[in-house]
Amino acid sequence: MKTKRVDFYYFSSTGNTILLVEQMKSIFESRSLEVQCHCIPNVKPEAIDIRNTTIGIAFPVAYFSSYPFVWRFLKRMPIAKGVDAFVVNSSRQHSGTIRRQLYDLLAKKGYKPIGIGEIPMPSSANFQPYDEEIYEDSVQEGVLRAEMFALSLLDNSSVWPSENMMSKLTELFKLRKLAWRFLNRDFKLVIDTMKCIRCGICYKLCPADNIEMEHYPEYLDKCQHCFRCVSYCPADAIKFKDKEKFYPHTPVPHEKILEFSL
Ligand SMILES: Cc1cc2nc3c(=O)[nH]c(=O)nc-3n(C[C@H](O)[C@H](O)[C@H](O)COP(=O)(O)O)c2cc1C
Ligand code: SF4
Ligand code: SF4
Structure with a gap:
């Protein structure tokens, strides 16, 4: 070097x-x-x-x-x-x-x-x-x-x-801009307000400014499917609307993701 x-x-x-x-x-x-x-x-x-x-x-x-x-x-x-x-x-x-x-x-x-x-x-x-x-x-x-x-x-x-x-x-399958819109429907995220502890972690972690934090977090329509919010929600309060279950893999604590995101 x-x-x-x-x-x-x-x-x-x-x-x-x-x-x-x-x-x-x-x-x-x-x-x-x-x-x-x-x-x-x-x-x-x-x-x-x-x-x-x-x-x-x-x-x-x-x-x-x-x-x-x-x-x-x-x-x-x-x-x-x-x-x-x-x-x-x-x-x-x-x-x-x-x-x-x-x-x-x-x-x-x-x-x-x-x-x-x-x-x-x-x-x-x-x-x-x-x-x-x-x-x-x-x-x-x-x-x-x-x-x-x-x-x-x-x-x-x-x-x-x-x-x-x-x-x-894979060039044939590479997803273009329009395809993200389609995926937005397939991977729609929802908040379970019965479980949410309103910690705001999902809001802070989202790299796409897709989460608004009012009383509870709310999703907009700009999700890029990084799966950060659903992986690091401490209350398991985020679900994929049409999928049965998600199994997060979280190799670092959420504090570290936050620290590296600021
Ligand atoms: C929405 C999404 C799409 C992915 N697409 C691919 C892919 O096309 N090929 C692949 O090998 N891994 C794919 N992965 C797996 C990630 O690239 C892999 O787990 C990566 O190590 C995650 O790194 P990170 O923890 O730093 O985000 C995908 C993961 C997600 C969430
Ligand atoms: S990270 Fe989970 S518990 Fe915290 S505000 Fe978001 S949905 Fe609620
Ligand atoms: S999956 Fe990623 S981009 Fe989509 S709302 Fe969650 S943190 Fe934001």
């Missing part, structure tokens, strides 16, 4: 990506690099300081792509001639066309894409019970991969592989 400083710009809906970023941060710091973390969408892309730094971008995969607010952020990043940039994405299985899309986007803006770490982690969308031990192992493995990726960046051996056949296939 060319610089002594790394700036992470990242989003994590349920905590997996936070764990990856934290691990990479600790590796970089152990090599005396200065690391700053900035949370998408709270930080403004216009505020990105590209001087003497390497840019790290980290986010979860959603529907073979990522959330519209993540793309909005990435598209508004400043032009940065020759600034090194790397990407970490966490996904359950497959990150679709992100590899190519991000390479193109960064290169077009003048960044030098120096490596991408596509790291499998447990699913944040569980409508069936899951095996906690298997998920815990998967977290440990993911964190280890993040460590290896950080080391490869440090010794300049990281790579940005070209697209494979699977990525090309």
